[in-house]
Amino acid sequence: MEILVCVRRVPDTSENEIELNSAGNDIERGELVYSINEPDNYAVEEALQIVARVGGNVTVATVGGEDDEEILRREMAMGANHGVMISDEAFSGSDGRGIATILKTFVQKGHYDLILTGVQAEDGGAQVGGMLAALLDYPFASLVNSIEVLEGKKLKVSREIAGGNKEMNEIDLPCVLSIQTGINEPRYVGMRGIRQVASVPIPTFSASDLGLGTSAVGEAAAKVNRVDYFVPALGKGAEILHGTREENIDKVLELVAAKGGLK
Amino acid sequence: MARIFAYIVHKRGVADDSAFELAAAARKIDPAASLTAILTGWGADLDAACNTVGASYPEIWKIANEALAYPNAELVRKALQKVLPSNSIVLVAHEHFGIDLAPGLSIKMDSAFVSDVLDIAGVEGANLKVVRQEFGGQVSAHVRCDISSGAVVTIRPGAFKAVEITPGSSQVIDKSVVDKSNAVGTLAAGRRYLETVAAEAGDVDITKFNVLVSIGRGIQEKDNVAIAQELADALGAAVSCSRPVVDAKWMEKSRQVGSSGKTVKPKVYLACGISGSFQHLAGIKGSPFLIAINKNPKAPIFQVADVGIVDDILEFLPELTNKVREMHTVAAK
Numbered sequence: 341m342e343i344l345v346c347v348r349r350v351p352d353t354s355e356n357e358i359e360l361n362s363a364g365n366d367i368e369r370g371e372l373v374y375s376i377n378e379p380d381n382y383a384v385e386e387a388l389q390i391v392a393r394v395g396g397n398v399t400v401a402t403v404g405g406e407d408d409e410e411i412l413r414r415e416m417a418m419g420a421n422h423g424v425m426i427s428d429e430a431f432s433g434s435d436g437r438g439i440a441t442i443l444k445t446f447v448q449k450g451h452y453d454l455i456l457t458g459v460q461a462e463d464g465g466a467q468v469g470g471m472l473a474a475l476l477d478y479p480f481a482s483l484v485n486s487i488e489v490l491e492g493k494k495l496k497v498s499r500e501i502a503g504g505n506k507e508m509n510e511i512d513l514p515c516v517l518s519i520q521t522g523i524n525e526p527r528y529v530g531m532r533g534i535r536q537v538a539s540v541p542i543p544t545f546s547a548s549d550l551g552l553g554t555s556a557v558g559e560a561a562a563k564v565n566r567v568d569y570f571v572p573a574l575g576k577g578a579e580i581l582h583g584t585r586e587e588n589i590d591k592v593l594e595l596v597a598a599k600g601g602l603k
Numbered sequence: 604m605a606r607i608f609a610y611i612v613h614k615r616g617v618a619d620d621s622a623f624e625l626a627a628a629a630r631k632i633d634p635a636a637s638l639t640a641i642l643t644g645w646g647a648d649l650d651a652a653c654n655t656v657g658a659s660y661p662e663i664w665k666i667a668n669e670a671l672a673y674p675n676a677e678l679v680r681k682a683l684q685k686v687l688p689s690n691s692i693v694l695v696a697h698e699h700f701g702i703d704l705a706p707g708l709s710i711k712m713d714s715a716f717v718s719d720v721l722d723i724a725g726v727e728g729a730n731l732k733v734v735r736q737e738f739g740g741q742v743s744a745h746v747r748c749d750i751s752s753g754a755v756v757t758i759r760p761g762a763f764k765a766v767e768i769t770p771g772s773s774q775v776i777d778k779s780v781v782d783k784s785n786a787v788g789t790l791a792a793g794r795r796y797l798e799t800v801a802a803e804a805g806d807v808d809i810t811k812f813n814v815l816v817s818i819g820r821g822i823q824e825k826d827n828v829a830i831a832q833e834l835a836d837a838l839g840a841a842v843s844c845s846r847p848v849v850d851a852k853w854m855e856k857s858r859q860v861g862s863s864g865k866t867v868k869p870k871v872y873l874a875c876g877i878s879g880s881f882q883h884l885a886g887i888k889g890s891p892f893l894i895a896i897n898k899n900p901k902a903p904i905f906q907v908a909d910v911g912i913v914d915d916i917l918e919f920l921p922e923l924t925n926k927v928r929e930m931h932t933v934a935a936k
Binding site: 351353354356357358359360367382436437440459462463465466467468469470471473474475478479480481482483496498499500501502503504505506507508509510511512515518521522525563564565566567568569570571572577578579580581585586588589590591592593595596599600 | 676677680697698699702703705706707708709710711714715716717718719732734735736737738739741742743744745746747748749752757792793794795796797798799800801802803813814820838846847849850851852856857859862863864865866870871873878891892893894895899900901904905906907908909910911912913914918919922923926927930
């Protein structure tokens, strides 16, 4: 099975305290730790496990720039056969639809049976997978948390729905699936593994390589734009205890007891 | 102003609570806009569901088709494409069905798409300005969306206060596709619903406890779960957790609190190393006393907690456990 996984490099929320820049129009990016978007990493692991069972190849692709190459190398170190950079100045400022349009033209240049994305990005909206599927007229399923390859160009997939229940579906190939975290246990990647793929060439595709007119992508085509960032005042906020640890512990126990929580 | 439609999710003849929240969002976009609920489905369940939204929608469109008895997003999309006027604004709840339906619908409607909206900041000319959250809720963003050719907007459940408008009378209009050559039922879906598998019960029922010691990514590794378990044992509480703990296979899915896990109603909720995503908070009901311990002072959990402590749970929790045990020893003497 030929599998394409669309990945993105994002600021790692679990490693960063996200703050606004002084102008308030962006987050402070200077000190941020970036990594692959977490659900995308699960998607790559799932692709590798499918290929291990039924054969085939895994290609990881990202729409981005030079800085984003590190995540392609990381996923290649996990075992992805190919990394592809889709990059052009004309792509900057694209909205979700623009990114999906770029990916669509890339998909149409190859022959992929299965296309995976992460369910959503830290700064995204769970949109590109579903849009890409609609642009390609492929079937789509979101929030996928298990995949079984069936006979006859079909998959059996489960979707995560409310309350921890699973919705089982059969879906025809080729299709697009957005992958939920927890579907598998992504393998560890060490520095050594990344060094081993450091010199593997990563082909770059530009707008003209894809035969993509720039009117459909980039800032000018975007119907959706972020205007600014701000820190919301949600609710009254917690009363922060500023005592010593010992004082805070006493206070917590007092509160737990007062709220009817102690035996 | 364009017409606003709300796609209503329903189950066993009753509209989801989000139906009334979508109505509130629609009113905030334009109080004067023509507002229509759309329901798809089949049989008596569909008719009953249509009757449950009359309090918020003056006009209700129903699309009845046997193929839509279970909401398969691909078929629902095809049905909606047939009836929705171009340039419509379509509101959908941002839950598992909306995530399936909405992005593709926006492509087929050739309209803008903005997802997981928390608030409407206003309409300026052809632009709708909305509020979204990014980076796990650590920051919010104003997003501008060009609605001149329509828009599909998904609305975060719980973000808008449900409204009943009591329009006086509401009417149900049958929009079921009757043209056989074009009927939805004859369109084969590339995806077919098989069955729903219920969540496994698990070893401990976290919904039965007055106190939950709930752990998140801050617990850092599987071996550290014991730190929370020891505190829970001392308190007579149970250990629950947020999604990253289950994703990492440190605890069973049955321990997860949140929209894709369990809904709990304890008296006291100790959120330990939990950032506080809205999906997690959606699983905490009954307004428990919420104490948050997190070493990141920017963690969104501090916005909703009653009391917050900025500390490392791996140091704080063992000391708290010792103190509880000391109290038990003193009490026993």
